[in-house]
Amino acid sequence: MKIVTNVPEELLKSNADEATPGSASLIAYAETTEDVSRFLKEAYENNTKVITIGSHTGLAGATYPQDGEAFLSLELMNQIIELDEETLTLTVEAGVTLNQIREYLSTTPYFYAPDPGAKDATVGGNASTNAGGMRAIKYGVTRDNIRGMEVVLADGQILTVGSKNRKDASGYALKDLFIGAEGTLGVITKLQLEIRPVLAYELSLLIGFDDLNNLAPVIFEILRAPISPVALELLDESSVKHAEVYTQTKMTNQAGRSFLLLTVNSNNQEGLQLELENLEQVIQASGALSTRILNAQEAKAVWHIRDNILNGIYAASTTKMYDPVVPVNRTPELLIKSKELGEQLGVETAFFGHAGDGNLHICILKFDMDDDQWKTVLATYTDKMNQLVASMEGLPSAEHGIGLEKKPYVKYFFDEGYIAVLRKIKLALDPKAILNPDRIFDL
Amino acid sequence: MKIVTNVPEELLKSNADEATPGSASLIAYAETTEDVSRFLKEAYENNTKVITIGSHTGLAGATYPQDGEAFLSLELMNQIIELDEETLTLTVEAGVTLNQIREYLSTTPYFYAPDPGAKDATVGGNASTNAGGMRAIKYGVTRDNIRGMEVVLADGQILTVGSKNRKDASGYALKDLFIGAEGTLGVITKLQLEIRPVLAYELSLLIGFDDLNNLAPVIFEILRAPISPVALELLDESSVKHAEVYTQTKMTNQAGRSFLLLTVNSNNQEGLQLELENLEQVIQASGALSTRILNAQEAKAVWHIRDNILNGIYAASTTKMYDPVVPVNRTPELLIKSKELGEQLGVETAFFGHAGDGNLHICILKFDMDDDQWKTVLATYTDKMNQLVASMEGLPSAEHGIGLEKKPYVKYFFDEGYIAVLRKIKLALDPKAILNPDRIFDL
Known part of the structure; x- marks a missing residue:
């Protein structure tokens, strides 16, 4: 070492x-x-x-x-240890990146489902923040795709938590305790990841809106429909604009200023088409301005826009991005009220992300605002947006974690009694508080 | 009170x-x-x-x-509090039973997925043991179907853990810690359960075997196939026999002594038929003796047999039932070796359960064995079967919990260092150890 x-x-x-x-x-x-x-x-x-x-x-x-x-x-602990096809698990060291896994599995009939934005992130980091991503609506978040881990505790004790077994009623869920703990309870050194057979076909539906209020009934119908979307992403007007500038491409010509992009996957190509046609009718009846089943070329173009929203926003301006989550039926309300908040403060906002999970990415953009004003706007927006999310029974972080950044706002979501319980667990496992101390909550 | x-x-x-x-x-x-x-x-x-x-x-x-x-x-805390269709959650008090939930939801288009055997069990109890059941292969175990809970700690503190949100990277997974803790960390008083839209069609495939060794490749192909079975159950020769006697019905006339019973569900009836026909070919090629897509009447009859296996075994003899789990590829090995162990000890064994999860129910039957001999056989079988499961990297309990009964065998699965970590968490949340003390592990 x-x-x-x-x-x-x-x-x-x-x-x-x-x-x-x-x-x-x-x-x-x-x-x-x-x-x-x-x-x-x-x-x-x-x-x-x-x-x-x-x-x-x-x-x-x-x-x-x-x-x-x-x-x-842990960046040198970057070995892929075992592909076990019989239990559909991939065992890796914690410093392995998502890119590495994707490349490794590309020559097999399997894939690892979680798909957070940063492909150079390590899976150990993904586990520590319980990272989400676009496919969570179908396959769950990182937590749901880890079967077992090796963890080292603060005093050096090496612990194996979870296993290749698919069921477990044998004591406390230690594995789940270390996932999302942001390195405060132990150091994750190895992971047994769940992998899945690749499905052959994907088909995307683009849904246009003028009035964001109409999002609510449409999302509702999609979640109740007998389909299981692999992604259900929101692209608002501002997000589309920045991605178009960045990619120097144009969104497909379809009525609407904001969009939902829905993708389904299956091995049955005709079934997919039929499913989406049925869904299209339901969606049209529930308030969408336009719907269109995309052909392969269109789907590629629209997904290229989606995948470059954040690049576009970052290229356009100094930006602050948030990752709140609310109960899924309140997604449009979060969007509308957060937008109003930006207007009140005179700052441009852009919204995109995982509408099917109630998890929006909210960005505020500085542009040419002077630094002092930006500082004030940033502080006010962050505080008020967190209060808004709390009032909607949401959470401050859906997929990035609390860290130091969101710690001041945790009080809007959890009372002192709740934090006291977190503190007891922290000190039970790390009594000297040497591991990432004072992240998530104060000790 | x-x-x-x-x-x-x-x-x-x-x-x-x-x-x-x-x-x-x-x-x-x-x-x-x-x-x-x-x-x-x-x-x-x-x-x-x-x-x-x-x-x-x-x-x-x-x-x-x-x-x-x-x-x-908690049996008087039996109120259903709220059906929230927009977030697909059902909020209930912990003393509500599975039967109550089923009855309540029967007039709605929704169902609660977990399906453990005891329908008069409370959901609070289900959560405390992380109960499994037959639909776990598609919808997960109880843990996967709870969004949030209210829990009371040993000192009376009332805590809300989890929420209606579908994603959460906001601090430790307290909800998961209380699930499966068998009442040792807190008392679960309320639950927000995930509910799902009912699918319209089910179709079942019965697969016959003479040689249990052929189970392995067949299970392997099913799990890798582009289908998502809602159940994949094993019925061994002995289980079928006892269920036939109990129900006074006969299994459908199909070659084989042991069977896998696979059910798929969907809203697309033709799609289901096609999926099972494709799967049938793969299964025949991988070593099954016989396969048959069951018509509605046959499916009902075979499922009636499956649902009465345990009743049949209990009616036939004093019995001890186990609920181990092994990595799914080792299910046939567990079956064969546990059967051999019974033969060595001169005791009849019956096997059934969740082959798709690696979770078999193993029963040993006393019949007219004298009490002293039974006591010895029981002790020996339990000890050796647990050692066998441990040697296969399995776990002592997939869905019933450890309690007092399995505590003596925990040592085969977890070392003292692991237990020490459980103990630290227990004492952090319940320092006087008043809640279900000495269950799962000794304090």
Whole structure:
């Protein structure tokens, strides 16, 4: 294990906001689970605070060092260990990236379902934030696609949680406790991922809207329909505009300013067509302005727009992105009220994301606003938007985590009694609080 | 809240084995969450040990009182609170039974997917053991069908965990921690259950075998096929025999001594037929003796046999039932080796259950064996079967829980370091260990 004190500069910055660079004492590059165990054991004895880092793609500031913490990097633990076709599992080290998995599985008839935006993210990082992505509506989030993990605790103890078994009523759900814990309870070193047979055909339906109020009944009908969409994405007017500029392409010519993009997949091509035709009728009757089953070329073009929304927004302006979730029936309300909030504050907003899960990405764009005003607008928007989401019984994070960035707003969602329970669990597993301390909640 | 000291006699017995009746000091019938909170607060202050009880259908002895514990019954908390069609959730009190839910939803287009055997079980009990059932292969186990819960901690603190939101990256997975904890971490008082639109059509395929070794490739092909079975059940020769005697009906006339019963469901009737016909060809090529797509009458008859296997076994003899799980590719090996173990010990075994999940129910039948011999056989079989499952990287319980009954065998599956972690979590949330103490593991 190599340990160096010159920590790469980009690790000292937060992806979550423009905080001034922090400081870290060193970075240790673990090559094995035993490296991790030894390093933590020593850190535990010396009360050294440790931040675990993968590809540094986190968006909630959970790995932003503030206090001279030590970095433990898992990027060298990047081996694919076993493809087990008989149990449909892929066992990997935690530093393996989504790109690596995709490439590895491309020569097999299988795929790994979770599809978060950052393909260079490590699966260990994905597990730590319970990352979501576009296919969650059909296949669940990262949590639902992990069968087992190896975890190292703060004192160096190596623990196996979960297994290749498909059912488990044998004690506490430790696996689920470490997933989404943002590195505060243990360091994930290996994962057994669930893989699935690739389906042969995909078909997409584009649904246009003028009035966002009409989104609600349409989403409702889609979720109740006897289909299981693999994606149900929202693209609002502003998002489409920025993606069009960025890609130098045009959305397909279809009535509407905002869109829902729905994709279904199956091995039965005619069945898919029939399903979407039936759904089209239901959707037209429930208030959509336009619907269109896309041919292969159109689908590729529209998905290219969807996939480049965030690139487009980032290219257009300094931006702050949020990832709240609300109960799915309140998605349009979240959209409309968050847009109004932007208008009140005089800032452009763009909305896109996972309408079928109640999980919208909200972006506010600075453009040429002066820095002081932006700072004020940012603080006000963040606070009010979180209060809005809380009033709708939503959650501050659907897929990026709380980290340091969202910690000030957690109080709108959870009372002190709830946080006290989190704290008890944290201190039960990490009594000296050396692992990513003060992320998610204060100790 | 009514509190009485004459505890119903059946609650003093274990469903898991023939242990002598235990003792309990009292039973409190909570009518509200506040009742539960007040009762626990007082129990906590007085160091009173508390066993939470629903319908007393548990099969692992988790609610078997040994030590003069107090019972906290939730059977009066049996109200269905809210059907929310827009988020597809049903909110219920923990004492509501599966039968009640089924009846309530029968007048709606929705159903609750988990389908454990005991329909008079409460959903609170189902959540506490993470109950499984036949539809888990498609819809997951109880854990996967609970969005949120209200839980009361040992000291009376009322906690809301999870929510109606479909995604959550906002802190630790507390909901998952309480599910499957067998009442040792808190008392579940309310649940938000996920409900689903009913699908219109079901079609079943019966697959016959002479040689159980041929099961493996067939299960493998089914799990890799582009279908999503709603059930994939095993019926072995002995199970079929006992069910036939009990129901006074005959299995459909089809070659084979053991069978796999596969059911698919969809709103597309022709699609189902086509899917099963394609699958039939694959299955025939991979070693099944016979296959047959059942007509409605045949399907009803075969499912009637399946649904009465356990009744048949119980009617035939004093019986011990196990619920182990192994990685799904090792299901046939578990079956064959467990059968051999029975033969070595001179005891009849019957096998049925959830072949698609690697979760077999293994029964050993006493018949006219004398009591002392039965005691020895039972102890030996239980010990060796658990060692066998552990050697196959399985788990002692797939859906009934550990309770008191399986606690002696936990050592074959988890080392002391793992148990120490469970203990830390238990004591973090219940420092006086008043809730179901010494269930799952020793304190």
